[in-house]
Amino acid sequence: MVAVRRKRPPQRQTSQAVGISAPTKGIIANSLHAGGEGGEIGVEGAIWLNNFIAGEYGARVRTGTKEFATNIPDNDSINGAVRTIMYYNSVIAGGGSDFMFAATSSGIYDITAGGAGAHTLAHAWPVKGGAAGWISYVNYTNVGGDHFLLVCDEANGYYIFDGTTWTLANFTGNPKPLAEDLVQVCEWQGRIWFVERGTATGWFLDPLSLTGDITPMDVGNRFMKGGHLVQNTTWTIDDGDGMNDRFVQVSSSGDVLVWEGINPTKAADLHLIGRWFVGAVPEGRRVMSDWGGDVVVLASRGIVKLSELVQNSSVYTSEAELTSNITRYIRAEMGKSLDEYGWSIEIAPAENIAIVSVPRIATELNKAPIQFVVNINTGGWSMFKHLDIVCMDKSVSGFFFGTSDGRVMRLEGATDNASLDGSTSEAIKFNLLTHYSDFGSAGNWKRPQFLRPSWVGGAQPSYLAKVQFDFDLTEYNEVPPYSTADETVFDAAIWGTDTWEGTAQQYFETIGATGIGRHIAIAISGQTTSELSYVGCELIMEGGGIL
Template sequence: MRQALRQKSSNGGANRLPTSKATFLPSPTKGWYVGANLSDAPKGTAYILDNAFPQLDYVRMRGGSLAYATGMPNAAVNSLIPYINGTTSKFFAGCNGGIYDVTGAGAVGAAAVSGLNSTAYLEYMQFTNSGGTWLMVVNGVDAAQLYNGTSWTTTPAITGLTGGNLAFVWPFKNRIYGIQTASLSYWYLGLNSIGGAATQVDMSGIFKYGGYIICGTSWSISSNSGLYEVLALITSEGEVAIYDGLNPADTAWTLKGLYKISKPLGRRCILKAGGDIAVMTEDGIIPMSSAMTLDQIALQNVAVTKPIAPAWRDAVTARQGLTGWQIVTWPLQSMGIINLPKTSTGDATQFVANVRSGAWARYLGWDANCFGVYNNVLYYGTSDGRVMQAETGAQDDGKNYTWTVFPSYNDLGSPAVVKHVKMVKPRLQSAYPVVPQVTVKVDFDTTKPQAPTASFAAATGALWDTARWDVATWPADLTDLSNWTDAEGFGSVISPVIQLTLSTSVTPDIRLTSIEILYETGNAVG
C-alpha cells in the first residue's frame, strides 16, 4: 500500500500529512544529452532518447521500415545511388558485384551492371556537360561506370591512371577530380570531360603525416570580396589542404591553408551544410570553417556532436577498423542520419539529429549498411540484399521496437529534498489509442527499464493506397491521450521514463508534448 511521506510541523508537534504538488516537465525536444554531469544536464534534454525523433515542439515515436526492393543476391547492399535529370529520375543499389535498378518497388530484374570486382562501397557523383547529365560510379578497382539516363557504359574511359582506378570522385569548376584507394596523389580530367587523359598531382610533399587522401570536395568560402570556390582535400590522418584557382595547371593555383583535424571516419565523412562543410571525425562532427581557426583539441568544443560526445567516443572506439560510416541528410524531415558500422550481426544502430535544432536521438532496430534519399523518401540497404523504406509502418521488417524517452534528471526545484512521486501524466497526442509504460527513476539510476509488451493499436480510418475512394473514412485526427498513471518513486532527483511498444502496421503519429508529475515532499536529505 502506498504511504505518504510525513514531515514535522513547524512547532515540533504532531506530524501532519504533506500537500501533494503538481509540476510538469517539457518534452525533451533538446534531444539526447550525455555531454555533461548527470546533475548538470540542460533542461529539456534526455539521458536516453531511443527510437524517438525530437521535433521543435514535441518528441515523436519514429516510424518502422518495410521492404521496398527485393530479389537481389543475399548479400549486403552497401550503396544507394539516386540519379536526377530534370523530370527523369532513377534509383540504383550496389550489391554482390552488381548495380541494380531499384527505382520501382518490388522484385528487381537482372543487374544493370554486373561482374564488378567490388561493390563493397560504390562512390558516385553527377556531372553535366554538352553530352548530357552523367552519373559516374567508382569503386577503386573497376573502371568508372557511366550512366547517361538510359544505359550504362564504361566509355569514354579514363586513361593515364597509374596505381589503380579511382575510388572517389567529385566535381570542381567544370572538371572531375578523383583519388585512388591508398595514395597521396589526386587526379583531374579535362574541362567538361567525363573521360580521357587524367593528370596526376602528387601531394606527398604537402601532407606531413602520411596516410592517403580519403576524399575531396568543393567548398564556397565567404570573403570581403564575396564568395569564392576552393578545393578541399582530406587525408586519412586528418590533414586538410585548401586550394584556390581554376585547376592545378593554372599559374594562380594556390595553397590557401593546411589544417589538422582528427582522423575522418571513412570516405563518406563529408556533408555540405549551408555554406559550410561538416566533417565526421573520431572526435565528432566538426565544421570545416572552425578547422581554419581552431586546433584539433579545441575543435571538440565546437563539434556538432558535443551533446553526445561520450556516446560518440564509445561508438568510435568499439568500431576501430570497421567500414560503413556514413553521414546523410533527409531534408524533408530536417533529419541527419549517422550510420554506424556493425560491430556484430545483430548490431543495428544509428545516431540521428534534427538538423534545425541540433537535437540528437538514437535509432535501434534498422539493419542498415547505407542510407539514401530518393524522391524525398528515406531508404536503407540491408545485410541480406534488400532495400527498405524507412520511417513507415510501426514494425522493423515485421519486428516490434520500443520508444524510450528517459528525461534528464530533475530536482523539481528542491535539490536536497526527498520527493515521493505518486502519479505521472504523459501528455500524448495520437491518431489511435495507445497506453505507454511509465517508470519513475530516481537518484541518477541510469538503468534502462525493460521494454513493455506490445500494444495492439488499430487505425480508425482509411489507409492510403488501400482504401476505396469515397467509401472509406479518413483516419482520425490527433487526439489527446493524457491520463494520470500510478507510478511511484522516492528520491531527491526524478526522471519519469515513458516507453511504448506497438504491434501494428500503421505508421505511428505519436507525440509527447510534456510530462506532468504529482508528488509530495519530505524532509531535507540528512
C-alpha cells in the same frame, strides 16, 4: 459539563506537482544530469532518446519504414548487403529516362521499378566480394547536354554510365593511373577529380572531360599526421566577394586541407588556405558530406563543421563539433568500428533531420543497430534503433536505405518493415530517459506518488512509465503488448464519444509511482503504429528532509 471540541488545524498539503517537459533539446551527454546548474527546474534534455526526433514542440516518434525493392543479391547470397544506392538523374524532364541503382559486392542492379525482382544486373563487377559495391558517384552533364553517371567503386575503379552502357574509363598521358585504382570522384571548377587507392595522390582531368589526359596532385607532404588521401569534395561559401568554391581534402589520419583557386595546373592559381587536424576518419569514402552551405567531416573526435573549424585558425575547438552534445557516444562507436565501411551522414529533407549511419561489427550482430540523428532546426540529437541501415541516399522520391539482407527501404508511414504489398508491418518501439533534476531542493528526499505522461497522436499509445532515481542510467526497454486501437467506423461508432482515427488527439493517464530518491528522472518505453509525439509529464510527489 460539556467538553469543548477543539478544532484541529487543517493538515498541510505535503504533495507538490511539477511539470517535466519533453526533451526538446535531445540527448545531452556532455553536462551534468541534474537539470541545469543551481538545481534549475525544467528538464529539456535526455540521457536516452531512442526512435524519437527531438523537436520544437516535443519528442516525435520517428517515421516508419517500407520495403521498396527486395531480393537484391550479392556475391554470396540471394539477399546480400546493399552497399550503395545511387541515381542517374537525366536532363530529360518527367523521369522517364532516370534510373535507380543498388550496388552489392556482385554488381550494380537496376531497381528503378522497385518490387521483389528479379532485378536486372546492369553491370557485373570484374572483382567481386571484398570491398566491391562501396561506391562514390557523381551526376554530370556536359556542354552538349549529354548526361552521365560517374562511378568509382572501391574494388573496381572508375566507370562511366551514359544512360545505356557502362564503360571502364581510359586515360592518356604519362604518368597516368589505372582506372581500376580510382576509388572516389567529385567535380570542382569544371574538372573531375579522383582519389587513387592507397596513395596520397589526387588526379584531375582537363576541364569538361570525362577521360583523356589526367594530371596528378600529390599532397602527401601536406599530411602532417601521415596517411593516405581518403576523399575530395567541394565547399561553396560566400566569403565576402561573392560565392566561392573551395576544394577540400581529408587524409585517413585526419588532416583536412582547404584549397582556393580555379586552375590546379598553375601553382599561382591554387593556394592552401589552411590545414586542420580532426582525428582519424573511418573507413570508406563517405566521411565528408554537404551540410547546406557547409561541409561536415566524420572523424574519431566527432562530427566537425568546416565553417566553425576554419574560424579558429589552426586550432581545433569543441565549438566546431556538430556532435558536441553526444560526442562521447560517437567516439565510443568510432572506437569499435573505425575500420569498418558504412559510416556516413545524410540529410533527409522531408524529415528535417540528418542521419549518421553506424556500421555493425561482427561481435555485436545480436544487438539492435543504431544511428545518430539530429534535428537540423534545433540541433537536438537522438538515436534510431532497429533500422538495418548499411547505406543511405535521398532523391525526389524520398529517403532510402539499403539493408544487410538485400532490401532497399524508404522512410514512410507509421510502422516498421512494412512489406511491399503492405500486408505486414511492425510497431515502432521507442524509449526515453529524461535528465535528472532535484526540482530546486538539492539534497532533499522526494517520494513520487503519481506521474501523468502526455501525448499527441492518432491513437492511444501503448507504453510503460516509471520514475528512476539518483543517476540510474539504466535503459528502460520493457514494452507492453501492443493492442491495436479500435477504429471508428462510420455509421457504427457513437458520435461525441468515440475517437475518429487519423485525427490528432491528446492522450494521458495517471500512473502510480514508487520509490524514493533525491534526484528524479522519467523513464518511458512503448510502441506505436500511428503518428505520435511525447509532449511532457506531470509528477506528483512528496518532499522530505535532507536526512
